[in-house]
């Protein structure tokens with residue numbers, strides 16, 4: 541009796557889902573015994589044995605020798621644990637910033653291989669020149685750490701702006717000299733591996749979900765605060781992208797009709813007041829040119845009345861906008877992700893208190909708001925995390941259809 545194509549397709553889909561769940565359980569646990577994978581996933585012990593045998597044969601996971609500790613013993617025999625095999629794949633996460641391309645190389649376990657930074661000669665480039673620069677920076681990162689570009693299994697690129705990651709399309713980004721660019725294909729012709737493009741704030745949300753404070757949280761928001769202001773929305777465990785891939789453009793929500801000119805071309809956007817460049821521009825307008833974020837903070841600490849007024853306005857707009865987000869989405873957690881090591885001028889206790897005061901109040905614990913000071917590698921780490929997720933999905937798919945274990 542022959543199986544119908546439909547039955548074979550269904551069986552293969554079930555197998556793929558089983559592989560994905562087993563690999564996810566191993567990644568989540570760090571190291572885990574087969575019996576615990578079965579318990580966590582609800583997959584039968586026999587199927588877990590078959591699926592882990594496949595994953596071992598493909599080199600995606602590896603055994604950890606039991607150490608004979610009492611806790612690892614069962615019926616007198618040490619239990620063998622399984623873990624993701626770091627050497628299985630090499631991935632790169634690249635973030636295009638104002639003047640710099642930062643590349644982070646990671647292995648399949650998420651361990652860092654090394655980072656590399658290349659300066660950009662211009663802020664806005666042609667799509668071809670930007671793609672060349674990203675691939676060259678990635679090649680330089682590989683070379684700097686004794687690896688070859690050809691070893692990469694995936695490259696994820698994070699861009700600021702209105703980026704439709706699903707379609708690989710850039711509606712608008714300050715890194716490109718034109719609007720509406722199908723940028724993923726331009727990159728793909730230059731890279732030796734699959735390329736994934738994503739809005740940079742979504743990547744930070746991914747990193748929080750996979751490796752950070754968002755682990756195991758179904759509904760959370762990540763607000764990235766730096767040059768601009770971005771938002772990654774995780775709703776019911778999934779990144780929410782919107783119909784055109786443009787959801788979460790918190791920095792371009794309007795805080796005042798008309799208002800200051802934003803780098804997106806519209807007026808009155810939140811980041812034109814509260815983003816790093818917005819603060820600099822408002823200070824320059826008021827006769828204090830050349831102040832960066834550190835300069836603004838220092839001027840406030842010195843009691844400069846102009847800067848104090850500009851920061852007070854920015855904090856008011858930011859707190860109101862954030863409170864509106866909390867009221868609309870009712871998240872369990874809000875993560876304010878900043879690139880600085882120390883305190884960011886928008887993330888003061890007073891601002892967080894104002895957000896709580898302005899948010900919808902109900903008879904339940906309020907939304908938790910935390911500040912995560914990532915340091916300057918925030919974006920590249922997000923891109924690397926997303927590269928791992930996408931390469932893992934490809935590795936799970938790669939099993940030949942209909943083949944039994």
Ligand SMILES: [Zn+2]
Nearest residue numbers: 792802804809
């Ligand atoms: Zn704008």
